[in-house]
Amino acid sequence: MADPVLRVDVAVIGGGPVGGLLASVLARAGVAVAVVEAAPPAALGRAGSDARAIAVSYTSRKVIAGAGAWEAMAPEAGAIQEIRVTDSASPLFLHYDHQEIGDHPLGWIVPNPTIRRSVLEQLTASPGAHLLAPARVERLERLAGRVEIELKDGRRIEAALVVAADGRASATRESAGIAVTRRAYDESAIVCTMTHELPHRGIAHERFLPAGPFAILPLAGNRSGIVWTEPHERAAAICNQDDDAFRAELAERVGGFLGPIGLEGARFHHPLSLHLAQSMIAPRLALVGDAAHGMHPIAGQGMNMGIRDVAALAEVIVDARRLGLDPGAPQVLERYQRWRRFDTMLMLGLTDGLDRLFSNDIPPLRLARRLGLAAINQLPDVKRFFMRHAMGLAGELPRLLRGEKL
Numbered sequence: 001m002a003d004p005v006l007r008v009d010v011a012v013i014g015g016g017p018v019g020g021l022l023a024s025v026l027a028r029a030g031v032a033v034a035v036v037e038a039a040p041p042a043a044l045g046r047a048g049s050d051a052r053a054i055a056v057s058y059t060s061r062k063v064i065a066g067a068g069a070w071e072a073m074a075p076e077a078g079a080i081q082e083i084r085v086t087d088s089a090s091p092l093f094l095h096y097d098h099q100e101i102g103d104h105p106l107g108w109i110v111p112n113p114t115i116r117r118s119v120l121e122q123l124t125a126s127p128g129a130h131l132l133a134p135a136r137v138e139r140l141e142r143l144a145g146r147v148e149i150e151l152k153d154g155r156r157i158e159a160a161l162v163v164a165a166d167g168r169a170s171a172t173r174e175s176a177g178i179a180v181t182r183r184a185y186d187e188s189a190i191v192c193t194m195t196h197e198l199p200h201r202g203i204a205h206e207r208f209l210p211a212g213p214f215a216i217l218p219l220a221g222n223r224s225g226i227v228w229t230e231p232h233e234r235a236a237a238i239c240n241q242d243d244d245a246f247r248a249e250l251a252e253r254v255g256g257f258l259g260p261i262g263l264e265g266a267r268f269h270h271p272l273s274l275h276l277a278q279s280m281i282a283p284r285l286a287l288v289g290d291a292a293h294g295m296h297p298i299a300g301q302g303m304n305m306g307i308r309d310v311a312a313l314a315e316v317i318v319d320a321r322r323l324g325l326d327p328g329a330p331q332v333l334e335r336y337q338r339w340r341r342f343d344t345m346l347m348l349g350l351t352d353g354l355d356r357l358f359s360n361d362i363p364p365l366r367l368a369r370r371l372g373l374a375a376i377n378q379l380p381d382v383k384r385f386f387m388r389h390a391m392g393l394a395g396e397l398p399r400l401l402r403g404e405k406l
Contacts, residue, residue: 004156006130008032009327010317011149011159013140013172015044015133017112018289018306019165020119022314024067027129029318029406031327034157035123036149037133038166044133045117051191051268052112053217053225055080055300059392060307061108062403064119068126072118078218079105081202083390085373087358088209094373100380101387105202109217109225111193115303132157140175142284147328161328163286163313168275170291176282185272185355187212188235189297190228192267193219194250197259200224206298207253208358213298214253223264226250227297235269272296274352280340281333286313293344296351298358304392305347311398312339318406343395 010026012019015037023033043049056064056077064070083106085094098106123129132155139150140162149157164172173180194216205216212229219225228250230238238249243263251261275294280287289306316336317327325332377383388394392401399406 006034006155006157008034008130008157008159009321010034010161010163011036011147011157012163012165013137014165014167014170014289014291015039015120015123015131016165016167016289017115017119017303018310019163020116020123021063021067021069021307022163022165022288022310023129023131024069024119024122024126025063025310025314025400025406026317027123027126028067029314030128031317031321032128032130034130034132034159036135036137036151036157037131038136040134041120041124041131044120045113045115050112050116051193051225051266053109053191053193053219053227054112054115054303055217056108056110056115057301057304057307057390057392058104058107059397059401060304063307063311063400066400066403066405067119067122069115069118069122072121073110073114076114076220077108077110078200078220078223079202080107080109080204080218081105083204083206085206086208087373088207094377094383096383096387096390101384101391106387106391109204109219111219111225137171140172142176142282145326147284159328160326161284161286161317161333163288164291165288166291168273168290168294170287172285173277173287173291176285178282178287179278181276181278183274183352185274185296186231187229188232188269188271190226190230190235190239190267190269192226192228192250193264194224194226194254195262195264196222196224197261198222198257200258209253212355213358215297215300216254216258217300222258224258228253229272232271239267239269274348276345276348280309280337280344283330284328286333286336288313292340293348295348296355298354299347299351299390301347301351301390305344308343308392308398308401309340311400312336314400314406315398339396339398 083096217225288309
């Protein structure tokens, strides 16, 4: 007898934070969803597997809470109360304070393994969400009225819509023939977790150095995430030093304002690049997160843009079902693309422009950007505008980003 077919409304390929969040919020809204994830569940969110500290915006936290995953993350999340932006050793700076815009933090910094683990726990506990892991797609056919998926172990899925949440090298996107525009940066990001004697007081520091941005991001307790940009070979050489040499070089860049520093866990270096799928949709297919776009970490918005995809796509799917419409219909997917396309292109352009502007030491540009930071710092309305954008409060917000139910 043939194996039974799992019939769901939506099949999500990729069970990372973005795919897992989408599946969780859909399941909570009564949408049957299957998640196909290549890694075994025990490997997702394993401590020491990833040193990235992720910026979670004010509105993104609402989506995570809407999926039921924030409570498990909160103990390891560091609230961003202030942001201080400087250009090398210049005395001129730009300073954001959460009190200028409200009584809540500007955002939070959370270790990426914590995000992955918390989302996975919520996903596996969600009725109506089926996690198939480890599993790999053998065949995926997008037909006129449905999507058929066959896994390598023989299991089969039928859905009205398939969502590609399988990362920058998305095989699902590639199988649909969606072209990608790419730009490789001549730099890598060194990421690690730093311990320090003195409290960070919830202040995130973004320093623009000639080699690239250097960020100190407040985690829970006397700990900070480091994102340190250098040319590829230099980043590898720094990372491959012994602990004492690495710590000494890190301490030189941090300065002494946090007291003596130490290292927690492993350190990694990742090449940086920009990419943008030329379409976020195809017949019965939607792209979310890194499958759709990837950007320089200079503004800390990569994960937040994926979460904004989740909020918009979940809303158009749930609205379609309430109206008795096919969630994979062209008009439903077009609404998703219209909602997300401009915002995505704007953020990619902004991050790319900031990297081009600040990752150099050309004297006229250096002077102009330092004066620009100082000028913005003296314009309260302009500062509030930039803070609202960083918090995810700009534009037409889906219900989940407003903290409302689907």
